[in-house]
Amino acid sequence: MYRSLFPALAVVVATALPAWAQSLAEPEGEVILTVSGALDVTNVGGTAQFDLEMLEALDATTFETSTIWTEGTHSFTGVSLDTLLERLGVEGETLRATAINDYAVDIPVSDAVEGGPILAYRMDGETMSVRDKGPLWVIYPYDASSDYRSEVTYSRSIWQLDRIEVMQ
């Protein structure tokens, strides 16, 4: 086992190095999201801080869905939780998401899958103000699966999100 552990470590180190090389730049605009906790990638004081531009620079995901808080179907655009966590090299089990008004909810890392929730920053192509539950709103594709139309999922759909703490 030990003999094979070393080459494996070598591979991990070799592949991890470029990730550090892509370390986050510091935000230039207003910080709208701060990710703290067990991260591989940080930019400011052990946290990863994002302005809108930085989030928009990440691969964006767009889908249409209705929600229980809005009327009709709307188009939501944002970065998927999966993409974000991957970008930050998150290793934890749970994300504690907290809103501007300090409303907090735990989202298990297992929710972060492809086709899963996004951190939406645009609704119908427009950025969202605090009055419109912006600037970040965790949206699940409710219409895509009945599993997402549950009370638990609704409670995890936190709006006016500004902090995520990755918990071990």
Place this chain on the structure above:
Amino acid sequence: MSNLKASPVRLRLLITLLLGAVALGVTLYLSTAVVRDLRLLNSARSDNVQWTLSQAEVEFLEYDLHLNTSLGNLDPDLRTLRREFDIFYSRINTLRQASIYSALRDVPEFSRNLRIVQTFLDRTVDTIDASDTALTGALPELIERAEAVRPNVRQLANSGLNYFAEDSDRRRSNIAVTLMQMAAVVTVLLVTLLLLALYLAYLNAQNVRRRAEIVQASERMKIVTGTALDAVVVSDAEGRILDFNAAAEQIFGYSAAEAIGADLGGLIVPDHHRAAHAAGMERMRVHGEKRVVGKGRIKLEAKRATGEVFPVEFAIQSAQTDEGEIFIAFLRDISHRVKAEADLVAARDQALAGEKAKTDFLATMSHEIRTPLNGLLGNLSLLRDTKLSARQARYINNMDTSGKLLMNHISDVLDITKYDAGKLHLRPVQMNISTLLQDIIDNQSGAASANDTTLDWGWIGPPADWIHADRDRIQHILMNVIGNAVKFTQAGRVSVQAEVLSAPDSAPELHVTVSDTGIGMDDTLQSQIFDDFLTGDSSYDREVGGTGLGLGIARRFVQALGGGIDVESTLGEGSTFLIRFPITPIAAPAATGPHRRLRSGELRPSRVLLVEDNEINRVVAREMLVAAGHRVTEAANGKVAVDLAQNKTFDLILMDISMPVMDGRTATRQIRDGNGVSARTPIVALTANAMAEEQQAFLSDGMNDILTKPLTRDGLMQVIANHVHRDTDPPAFAKDASKAVAGAYLDDLRETLGVEALRPLLDRFVTEVNDTLAFLADHHSHAPAEIAARAHRIAGSAATLGAVELRAGLIAVETAANAGDEKGMAKAIAALPAIWFVTRPQMRADRDDAPDA
């Protein structure tokens, strides 16, 4: 169990299952509803909504608090203030827009407060969004506004809470109802399940019972087939044996283990039937055609294990089972029965052959005895015509009497043989029963008076004179019974009474009662009286003699006539015989015109061809014919006769039937078919005992008449008269009247009495004369007075009938006897046979048209 039977059970089961399924479905549906309601009840959403409402108030208070804090502050945190406002704004927006609050928004209290709060927000938002200076300056006003709207925010939260409290109550009561419903449905379901369980238990019990019954029935069946004496073989449609019982094992010699599964055809069908068996099975499989199945018992052959083929009787039935059609064959080994039957048939054939041999023997013997006896009597008759001393004449008469008696006995035996062989045929003719009775009484009156017995007869009720019946047989019966009565009655009375008894539905019956005051019979004798060869035991019986066949024959004849004969008797007092038989009354036939008469003296010499193989018979017949003045040509067989008839003219051919070389029938056909000079000559058959149908055959061969043996002179003269001179001129004969007979007397009688009445008179006369001649032949042993009386009596009859010469001869005898002139009497007696020889044929000549000749 067939499908048809099972369907009600299945239907019930299906209905129960359906009911259960419906109940289950309803339960599931209600469960879902309950779960949904529970989820709704417990859902974080309602909590969340309430929390949201409280949160709205909290957020408003946060904003309000921040306003108040900022007012006194020189450097107020406007950013946070704006953030608090935005958050509250966002919250109210959510309450206004979110679909989950739509129901809540329908509550008027909530809706009103929400509008007020919204108005507040709309009025304030511009101030919040204004510059920091303007905002700072507007703080007091904002505080004022916030204070103003604060109760509304409070009410907004409260009204929401009230709504959700009521909503919760409503949901709870809904759930309670749903739960109640579910409880009811579950109860129904449980009951249904219980019923189903009970029903299944019942079905199961029934099945168990049925199974036990089937097992029992099957066991019984096994015992039945196992102990059956017949082989029971069950096969499927392919002919494979499915079952083979113990009897089958024993009969066919295969064990059940060997037989089951084997091919039926190969195992027990004999090789020569196998192709037919295979074809039959094929027909059945392909067309469903069943030729032996269900067709009852059939006899065929089967094969044992040893290869032995034996007869079987079998029946096959088919039955439908789950495994397809099966055939059940019941086979019985009938080899023993078949053998027994064959043995029985052989035994019967043997017995019949023996019986036939006996009958044939009797018939042949009778015939063979009659032929030489006929020869003897014929020769005696010829001998009588020669010159004889009185003693010789007496001896000849004795021999003649004995010979005729013997002939009668033989005829009796022949009659019995014929009757028992079923060959006795009736020959019904027109006859007068009264005349017959009178004749018989007349005939017996002599014997009766000899016994000092009175003999009388008469009709009870209206007489039935003319009937259609077998005269000869009736005469035989009556003669026998009346003769017996006379024979066994001494100094008494014999009374004969005839009566016609009519029945509405059947032919009238003639009852003839013969009562006597004779010796009578005991019961034992009565019961045997109609048996063959029965003679009484007393010395008297022996004295009267007889073969003992008389009543046996009478009984047979009466039965042949369709009647019966009975006797009642008391020993020592007398007997009464009752003879009864059906009759067919007819009208009296029209009186016949004058008949041709036969007179021996009138006979023209005829050319007669006599065909007879028996030399004695031939010689007798020849002598009789020659004596009557005819020319006779003899032939010993048919072939010679045919040759003679070809080239020689004959007036008559007398043809024996059975002869060597060529028989009489063949000869007759050849003569008739040929064109010889005698092809049309009348041919008369000579036969000993011809049956009615044989006689018909002779006539169809071309014969004209039949003459029954033994031949008599009279018979011969009769056929010559009938056939030879038929076409000649009768008056030519009539003119040449004989001096022996005065024909005018007979003619008169014929005209007054009729032929039928005259014939028996003449017959009786002939018999009486014969008897008298026999009586006179030994005149030494009779008293002269007796001889005179008898001669007188016969002379009277002779006068009546016109036998003038005979009358003269008899009167001569009477005169001599009365005068005590023994010599003269003997002389007169000796002259009588010669006279009678000439007279007698003429006395019977009037029977030339006898119907039964």
